Amino acid sequence: MKRLVVLGGGESGVGTAILAQKQGYDVFVSDYGKITDRYKEVLNSYAISWEDEQHTEALILNADVVMKSPGIPDKAPIVKKLLEKEVQVISEIxxxxxxxxxxxxxxxxxxxxxxxxxxxxxxxxxxxxxxxxxxxxxxxxxxxxxxxxxxxxxxxxxxxxxxxxxxxxxxxxxxxxxxxxxxxxxxxxxxxxxxxxxxxxxxxxxxxxxxxxxxxxxxxxxxxxxxxxxxxxxxxxxxxxxxxxxxxxxxxxxxxxxxxxxxxxxxxxxxxxxxxxxxxxxxxxxxxxxxxxxxxxxxxxNFQGAEHRLEKVLKIQGVQYINDSKATNVNAAFFALDSMTTPTIWIVGGVDKGNDYTELMELVHEKVKAIICLGIDNKKIIDTFGNVVDIMVEVDNMKDAVHTAKHLAEKGDTVLLAPACASFDLFQNYEDRGTQFKQAVKNL
The missing domain is CATH 3.40.1190.10 (Mur-like, catalytic domain)
Incomplete structure (x- = not known):
């Protein structure tokens, strides 16, 4: 019986475990973080063994094949050990x-x-x-x-x-x-x-x-x-x-x-x-x-677009609020700013992935009247655009970001959430960030 170890007990990990068991594999799921209760229930209902908040090497390194969830980097210590042992590490697909x-x-x-x-x-x-x-x-x-x-x-x-x-x-x-x-x-x-x-x-x-x-x-x-x-x-x-x-x-x-x-x-x-x-x-x-x-x-x-992707949330007192939380890199933020046709208050920031903001310079110059930095470390954004816009404000939560935007916006303006960064400093993921933005707008 072939042994499959699944690293990561999220959607792709649990799905892989279910398929593997059905195909006759001996399956073990290991997550270094916490597995949610919903997924624990699913694994238990299939009688699939699992662990969370640890990686027990004795139960992992004996695998014939390992499915690694996409969020786990190759440089994670357990993955390095598996590769050293020449255990095949593959994706769910x-x-x-x-x-x-x-x-x-x-x-x-x-x-x-x-x-x-x-x-x-x-x-x-x-x-x-x-x-x-x-x-x-x-x-x-x-x-x-x-x-x-x-x-x-x-x-x-x-x-x-x-x-x-x-x-x-x-x-x-x-x-x-x-x-x-x-x-x-x-x-x-x-x-x-x-x-x-x-x-x-x-x-x-x-x-x-x-x-x-x-x-x-x-x-x-x-x-x-x-x-x-x-x-x-x-x-x-x-x-x-x-x-x-x-x-x-x-x-x-x-x-x-x-x-x-x-x-x-x-x-x-x-x-x-x-x-x-x-x-x-x-x-x-x-x-x-x-x-x-x-x-x-x-x-x-008749197609309905994706949520968190240039999603029009509400128009309040003549100000349009747009959620583009899925703009997690500079290129996506470029598309978002490029499609703005009114003066824009831009909410930007998060975990920088090695971003080069200079390609946004012309668009910011042309369209953005104020920048609200929503992140733990905003130095790079401030250094890049500090002299380009008149108003730059730092906040550390979505409620303050949206309230500040409302205060700065005039009739006919757009408030755009297009972070150009990953969300993991203040939010669980880009969906959580977008949902918090929409909720804060609806509470105005």
Whole structure:
């Protein structure tokens, strides 16, 4: 009997444990933090042994294979010991993949991947396909493989999940874009992070498809040095594309497998140029899977965007409050600021991942009237923008941030939460940060 040890007792860990047990593995779950009561109950109901607030080496180092949750870095002491012993350490996606015959669509990228994933899932579901949603969002992929019987899965994949794949291969892979993010996990080496993203296509063959942003510089650089086997489709909002999708004035034109198809950009439920790209990527997937054009048109106009992603919360006394808590890096904050059309009070800050804020300089100069720093260490933000805006305030909780913003805002202004940073200094995660923002706005 093969022994699987699962590191991390969250959604992906518990899902993997359930699937492994069903497949006849001897399973043990170990979490260095606390496992929530809900997950403890699930593990107990399946009679899966677990521990939390510790890693007992005698129960871990004897594993045949280890599934590591994406939040645990390779430099964690227990992971180092496993690698020294040459125990295979993989991700949930890699573990679950051999146990399903479903076709998978894998979507990665520094920004836009959640919106693109939700949009692709929406398009396929509306078309009547038997499709599951998993990866970084929704219920764990492994858990669904254990209990559901989908023909297709749309998977949102982080670079951490891709680091742990060996044989996993999506039939259709989408890389939305690449910008510096999580560099703390890649020895502050941008090339390592880029290579990590491209792992999504490493096992693809000539029968598979790879969809990418033709405007993205990092992708272009990678392609100048590397070759892939999959059929390439790209999308662009600046140039004409022979095979893929592009923007022609306000029309999206698709040329895929010698078929042409147009979509009026005004018919799309999402605002902002970057969302045109997300839409092009999702529609390209639907088109490859032979979804009817009429269904695509209808689905694009009735799509509800992702929560915490340029989400309009409320308009109070002529001031619009927008929650973009999911803007956890500079590039995402760039998109958010770029889509502002009124004077903006910008709430920014959190755990810096090696950010370079200078690329936001022009936008801040043009659009931002005041900055509210919401983080434990705001030195870098203050140093960068101190001379650019007239008003800069430091706060250490969401309630104060929102009250300060209300005090500074005038009719016609926008208050934007787009932190450009991770949330772990003051919040559990970006969802918690966004939810607290929305609650504070509703309490004004």
């Amino acid at each position: 890699e573990f679950a993949y051999p146990f399903t015959n479903a076709t998978t669509i894998g979507i990665t990228g520094s920004n836009g991947k959640t919106t693109t994933t939700l949009l692709t899932y929406h398009l396929l579901k509306q078309a009547g396909l038997n499709v599951g949603l998993a990866g970084n969002i929704g219920k764990s992929f492994a858990w669904q493989v254990a209990e559901e019987n989908f023909d297709y899965y749309v998977l949102e994949l982080s670079s951490f999940q891709l680091d742990g794949i060996v044989n996993y291969k999506p039939h259709i892979a989408v890389l939305t874009n690449i910008s510096p993010d999580h560099l703390d996990r890649y020895n502050y080496n941008y090339d390592n992070y880029i290579d990590s993203k491209f792992r999504i296509t490493m096992n693809q063959t000539e029968e598979d498809y790879f969809i990418f942003d033709a405007d993205d510089q990092a992708s272009q650089n990678w392609f100048s040095k590397n070759k892939i086997k999959a059929n390439q489709l790209s999308f662009s909002i600046t140039k004409t594309i022979k095979n893929g999708a592009f923007l022609n004035n306000n029309t999206m034109e698709f040329k895929i497998n010698n078929e042409e198809f147009v979509l009026d950009a005004a018919e799309i439920a999402l605002e902002g140029k970057h969302n045109y790209k997300n839409a092009m990527a999702a529609v390209s997937v639907a088109d490859l899977l032979k979804v009817r054009k009429q269904t695509i048109r209808e689905s694009m106009s």
